[in-house]
Amino acid sequence: MLKEKLFGKNPDEIKSIVNELGMPAFTAKQILDWLYKKDINTIDEMSNISAINRALLNEKYEFGIDLPIKHQESKDGTKKYLYPAANERFIEAAYIPDESRNTLCISTQVGCKMGCLFCMTGKQGFQQQLTAGEIVNQIRSLPERHQITNIVYMGMGEPFDNLTELMKSQEILTSEWGFAMSPRRITVSSIGIIPAMITFLEESQCHLAISMHSPFDEERNKLMPIQHVYAINDVIKTLKEYNWHGQRRISFEYIMFKGINDTEQHVKELARLLNGMICRVNLIKYHAIPNTPLEGSDRETMYKFRDSLTAKGIFCSIRQSRGEDIFAACGLLSTKELVKKN
């Protein structure tokens, strides 16, 4: 019998289980502590819970941790981990250590529905949603978990297309009963599904990054089909209605494609669109993936673009490229594993 996982459940769900199994009410708090505060992997290690109650739990539930099954390490120290997901699928998380911060990039879906022209994950199509437990497991089961300073939801999948589990995972990460992380150390990256984005803005305190990649409608349409549904102009109009003067940050991701979105006209339109917003634009070098008719802009063009945008008053930086030798950001590892499995 497939047992239900305890990891990923919130206090209400744990209380309900404790109640259902006829355990004392205080056991719920003990279970939550074991799940999110301590380093154990099995119900049997919950040493302050009676043997009878542990046996009761074991009958229907498992602790619910899945360790990574494979990893690759880049010469720059970036590590990509492959995790199992339900139904024999796979997801990736990338650990990116740096001098001042150690960032973990996590996934929210197996595959993706958005079909962006430049994305390797999109080539898998959509396989399934991750549960909050599977999302947080990428952090909890990482060998370097105690060194993580920042979390970015920029791995496989579109977080706002899995809003319920995204929000639940953030509740686990930021609650006192959970990992108690500051929401200021968590960034969610999205292509801008507006209704879900509004819920996120109103119910979460985490940072937001929007994948822009072009300020022009027609051009963005061809790179990102979502533009037909939620246009970047409408995304920005919605974002401008929120107060970004505090510590919460909004940034825009901009992958630079040679001869496509790297011209002075793009700088002007970006500056016009973002006028009045306190935000940052992150320029990202594109690493070509198989069967895609796009090339990355050269370094000189990227520097010029950054300087032009900065001169127009938009805070802009070029994101350091990490883990290039292991394709850290592109979904290749899980795609290969999926192909092998099939």
Next chain:
Amino acid sequence: MELHKQIITSNQQIAPNTYILSFKRDFIFAPGQWIAISLHLNDTPRLYSIASGISNDEIMILFDIKAGGELTPNMATLKKGDEIFISNPQGSFFGKSGKGWWIATGTGIAPFKAMLDSGLGKDKKLLHGGRTLDSFYFENQFSEALGENYIRCCTREKGDNVFEGRITEYLKKQNQLPPDEKYYLCGSSEMVVETRDILVDKGVPYENIKAEIYF
């Protein structure tokens, strides 16, 4: 998203698990646009492409029942006189006149039906993919309007003048695809991504490929 009330004029089952929901048109839209629909004001609405022409008196919405879905099983029970809540038309998957290819799977045919009924069918070739012969929705209208340029690709059943296999297999078998024509894709992400790769591989510039993904 602001929603307003509409009264259902009909809800017709046209195939197993597939329906056409209709209500009076009281707004202007462009063929290819979508509306959000919910059954109650506070529910999260879902997006559906309009499947009727810009001059039609009624708006038609093509939908199939999603297993485990929150909205579509209830939508299937709607009847004349029931109310739903809809948004204003939105989106920019606009159809254009001139030579082009419409490529769809399943209910992804809806925006092309709107384009056909809005007078944009001339010089268009339509590839429609489905699992069974009864999943070629609006086949009489498309067949009559497009003739030989209406190609059905069926994966599970055989039929007269029906290509056996997926639309991607049909496209792979084409020796040449006109690179300067527009290609409009609508359906699941798997179909769109795979079809786009094939088109690009066959020399169609990605600028001529326009896609709408049902998510």
